[in-house]
Amino acid sequence: MPQPLFLFLLLCTLCSSGLSQTLSLQRESRILLRVKNTQLEDKNKSLQNWVPNTDHNPCNWTGITCDAQNHSLVSIDLSETGIYGEFPFGFCHIHTLQNLSLASNFLSNSVSPNSLLLCSHLRLLNLSDNFFVGNLPEFPPEFTELRVLDLSTNNFTGDIPGSFGQIPRLRVLVLFGNLLSGTIPPSLGSLRELTRLELAYNPFKPGPLPPQLGNLSSLETLFLAGANLVGEIPPTIGNLTSLKNLDLSQNCLSGNIPNSISGLKNVEQIELFENQLSGELPQGLGNLSSLILLDTSQNALTGKLPHAIASLRLYSLNLNDNLLGGEIPESLASNPNLHQLKLFNNSFTGKLPQDLGQNSDIQEFDVSTNDFVGELPKYLCKRNKLERLITFGNRFSGTLPEQYGECGSLQYVRIQNNQLSGEVPPTFWALTGLQFLEMSNNRFQGSVSASISTALIKLILSANAFSGNFPTPICQLPHLLEIDVSKNRFTGEVPTCVTGLKKLQKLKMQENMFTGDIPSKVALWTDMTELNLSFNRFSGSIPRELGSLQGLTYLDLAGNSLTGEIPVELTNLRLNQFNVSDNNLYGEVPSGFNQQMYLSSLGGNPGLCSAVIKTLPPCSKRRPFSLLAIVVLVACVSLLVGSMLWFLKSKTRGKSKRSYMSTAFQRVGFNEEDIVSNLTQENVIGAGSSGRVYRVRLKTGQTVAVKKLFGGAHKPDTELVFRAEIETLGRIRHANIVKLLFSCSGDEFRVLVYEYMENGSLGDVLHGEERCGQLEWSRRFAIAVGAAQGLAYLHHDCVPPIVHRDVKSNNILLDHEFVPRVADFGLAKTLQHQTIQNADMSRVAGSYGYIAPEYAYTMKVTEKSDVYSFGVVLMELITGKRPNDCSFGENKDIVKWITEIVLSASPVRGSRNMGGGKYYTMTKIVDPRLNPTSCDYEEVKKVLNVALLCTSAFPINRPSMRKVVELLKDHKLP
Structure with missing residues (x-):
């Protein structure tokens, strides 16, 4: 062929190809715009650059990726763009599309098989973290190219369709965090190319782990936590030779851990915690040279810790809450990678390897509640990485190692209930990062150093032999919540500056030798709940100012040398424990304590008198009765008693006696x-x-x-x-x-x-138009804190803990000063060792709008269910709206409504955390009836952030009620 003709034909071919590619991109841009305008809602303007342009090229639009060589559109990734709508199947009209990711948005409704059929050419489909409902869609045989399918964290229900096991090239199947209620189908064992299988946290019917999953020889991740698995772990688990991550935690698996687990030659992580496994740890685990994390905690395992397992180069070893015993092998100390060691709540004996920490960067060390003896390992913080040291409930002896005083990383120490002795190194007291120190019930002696850590939150030194004066520098600890120096040998006066500790909740100084007056300027103790100064040598009078501490419920001043009268101001307190016995008090007992039930709390004060408590001497009258007056009084009393007896007798004759x-x-x-x-x-x-x-x-x-x-x-x-x-x-x-x-x-x-609560319920006041003016923001905030403290008491201070199960605004009552009281315990249950299950319930626990989402599929109620309900109450306080206000729209409650507003205004588009809380428009959320001039919007934002934490979809992400109280009181935003 002549060269000019060849060049002409080549040029025509190139022009034709270029024209074809241009026409293809024009068509694809039209499809994108049509889907945006008809199937999606772009409320955040994330797709504002999706507009027609002169070259008809969508490749620079948000979320669009094109193949540079072929000029074809291959990927649409709109993750975290905040889009709304249903499944936008129109995108699949683009035949070159390979990857479609719509994760972390607000897409909802079901995914129909017909619409899905258009997408059979996809290689990746990611719809995770949306609000899809209904059954999982069937995947017909046309899906021959699909490699990745992620439908996690939605509200899909029902079974896993059998067609899921027939997608020939599927490598990743992720369905965790849905409401799937069938069983795990054995047909998934046919997916020979599968590398990730994640079905965790679904309310499946109780069923076994299918042994057919052992056929997945390419599998690297098996994530089946919280999937209601029962029965034994099948021996075929050992066939997963490519497996790196095995997580079967939080199920009901029983029996022994199979020896075949030693076949997981590439495994790096094994999570089996919170099951019902028994028997001994398999020796074969010691052959897994790639293993870096082993967690078999919260089972019923027996036997010893094998030397072979202790010799592994584990990063984390968690064996806590089992029935393991014997001594810990010395080889554990030679591990250079050990960062986390949890052996607590077992029956281990003997001495710990003294070289622990010598070769590794240990950060968390918890061997509490065993039967260890000997000295504490002195090298635990040699690398200055140790953060948590927990050894309580053993028989450790000797002194606290000097080396611990050089551990600048240490934050949390609990070494109580041992036999430790000697003086605490001065450098240990001064550790700048130390926040929690509990060393009670040991044999420590000497003084508490003046150079004490300013970061301390709790200082618990009770039942030792500490002596000397109470160190004044403790008054400079701004975060201190609790001081317990009881049952020691402290002397001298308590420094008056201790009343400046604004956050102090508990002060326990009983059974020491303190002298002088009780500090009186206590107005800053607004959070104080417990004050125990009993059995010391305090003198002077009881400060009247104590009566102003509205949160004080425990006051014990017994066994001192106090004089004067009992201040009538103390009757303002709502005390569960009150004791002023064995002092030198005198005068008439105030009316609030002038009852026989307080006799033991008042005894041992010869100068006290009472007209009611019979065993106390009567108080002298100002004008003694004459003999005639006494005679008249006796006659009147006799006449009154006789009349009452006649009346009661006649009443009994006239009608049948009631049986109460x-x-x-x-x-x-x-x-x-x-x-x-x-x-x-x-x-x-x-x-x-x-x-x-x-x-x-x-x-x-x-x-x-x-x-x-x-x-x-x-x-x-x-x-x-x-x-x-x-x-x-x-x-x-x-x-x-x-x-x-x-x-x-x-x-x-x-x-x-x-x-009787004069102001009725919070719901009545908050939602009643005629009374809403009584609840300005400062009062609402005080109600939030008070109600949180009540629930925290139920969850953390009652033994056993109590779950309310019906927390709502109508069950929070308000007294004449609008102090809140949690009420209506008709559904309350105590928590023993297991969660409350539906079988224990006579009716559905909770009220519509307040019920935690997991209740619908687990039928279990825990403390975290109360936390969710309380989060809804916080949202009510902020918005003034009921949980299911009609203004939210169809199928939307207050949690979804607020979440959407917060996310739509967050600087990180689509982010599901509260980090951007201070940017969203508060006027959309805050109750318009609140006076803007007196409303602290920074405080409102803080409460809203706490409410969002409390109403997290996953219970594990919700804070405890004790943490909620701390977050609400903290001046910093959580």
Whole structure:
């Protein structure tokens, strides 16, 4: 062919190809714009550069990737762009498209098989972290190219379709964090090219781990945590020779760990914690030379820690909460990689290897609650990496190693309940990073150094032999929450500067030799709940200022040399524990304590007098009665008593005697007849399906709230509510929990009597138009903190812990000063060693709008369920809206509504954390009824961030109620 003709033909071919590619990109840009305008909502303007341009080239648009050589569109990645809508199947009209990722957005509704069929040419499909619902879509045989399928963290339900096991080239299958309720299909074992299988945290039906999964010879990650697995781990697990990450934690697997696990020659991480595994640790684990993390904690394993396992170069070894015993092999100390060692709650014995830390950067060391003896390993912090040192509940002896005083990284120390002795090195006291120090119940002696860490939050030194003066520099610790120096030999006066510790909650100094006056300028102790100065040598009077500490519930000043009268201001306190016995107090007992129940708290003060407490001497009268007056008084009393006896006798004759069973939980001045006779229609203040609530004003002038439950013993639900209330409220005392005064049961009803709350419920005040003006922001914030403290008491200070199960604004009552009280414990349960399951419930736990999302599929309620409900209450306080306000739109509650507003205004588009909290528009969220001039918006933002934490979709991400209290009180944003 002549050269000119060849060149002409080549030029025509190139022009034709270029024209074809240009036309293709024009077509693809039109498809993109059509999908954007018809199938998506771009509320954040993330796709604002998706507009027609002169060259019709979409390759520079947000999220678009093109093949530079072929000029074809191959990838659409709109992850975290904040888009809304349904599954945008129109993108799949682009036939060159290989990767479609729409993760972390607000896409919803179901994915239909018909729309999915258009996408059969895809290699990657990622729809994770959205709001898709319904069954998982079927994948027809046309999906021959699909390598990666990620549908995790949505709300898909039902079974895993069988077609998932027939996608021939699938390498990654990720479905964790959905609501799948079937079982794990054995057909997944046919996916021979699969490298990642992640099905964790789904409420599957209880079922075994399919042995067919052992056929996945290319598998590198098997993530099946929290998948309701039961039975034994199949021996075929050892066939997964390519496996690097094995996570079967938080299931109900039982039996032995199979010896075949030694076949995982490439495994780096094995997570088997929180199962029911038994037997010994397989020796074959010691052959896994690539293993760096081994966690078999919270099982029922027995036997010893094999030398071969201790010799591995593990980064983390977690064996806690088992039945393991014997001595720890010396070879553990030779591991150069060991950063985390958790052996607590076992039965290990003997001495620890003394070279632990000599060769590795140990950061966390917890061997508590075993039977170790000997000295503490002195090299634990040789590399200055140790952060947590926990050895309590053993028989360690000797002194605290001098080397620990050079451990600048140390933050958390709990070495209590051992036999440690000697003086604590001065340099140890001065460690600048030390935040938590508990060394009680040892034999330490000497003084506490003046150079004490300013970072300390808790200082617990009780039951030792420390002596000398209380160190004044402790007054300079701004974060201190608790001081416990009880049962030591401290002398001298308590420095008055201790009253400047603004965050102090507990001060325990009992059983020492302190002298002088009790510090009186305590106005800054606004968080103080417990003050125990008993059995010292304090003198002077009881400070009246103590009566201003509204949070104080525990006051013990017994066994001192205090003089003067009991300040009447102390009666303002809501004390669960009050003791001023064995002092030199005198005068009349104030009316608030002038009851027989306080006798033991007042005894040993010869100068005290009372007209009520019979064993105390009567108080002298200003004008003595004449003999005639005494005679007249006796006659009147006799006449009154006789009349009452006649009246009661005639009343008994006239009607059959009622059969009541009553219990008083507080000192009360009424009986069942006083209550029952007042349960009339005009006293009704509320009603529900189970009964009515009455406001009863007694003859004594006291007003009480009475809940009358219908049905009696023959109605199981009523009886369960009644028992739950008396078994919880009857035994707890806290300033932020409503007081149960009295209970009474008859044949046809059950009655519960509470202190009356003048301002009703938080829900009534917050959502009632005529009363909302009573709740300015400062008052709302105080209610939030108080209610959080009440729930924290239930979760952390009650033994066993109590879960309320129905936290909502209507169950938070407000007294005359708007101090909150958590109420209505009809659904409350105590937590023993296991979570509460549906089988224990007589009815659904919680109220619509407040129920944590995991309850729908796990049917389990834990403390974290209460935390979620409390987060909803915080959102109510901020917005003034009910949890299911109609203004949110269809199928949307307050949590989704607020989350969408926060995310849409976050500087990191689509981010699901609260890091951008200070940027979003508060006017969209804050209750418009709040006065903007008196509303602290920084504080509102802080509370909102706490609410978002509390309502996290995954319980593990929610803080404890104790942490919630800290976050609310902290001046820094969480």
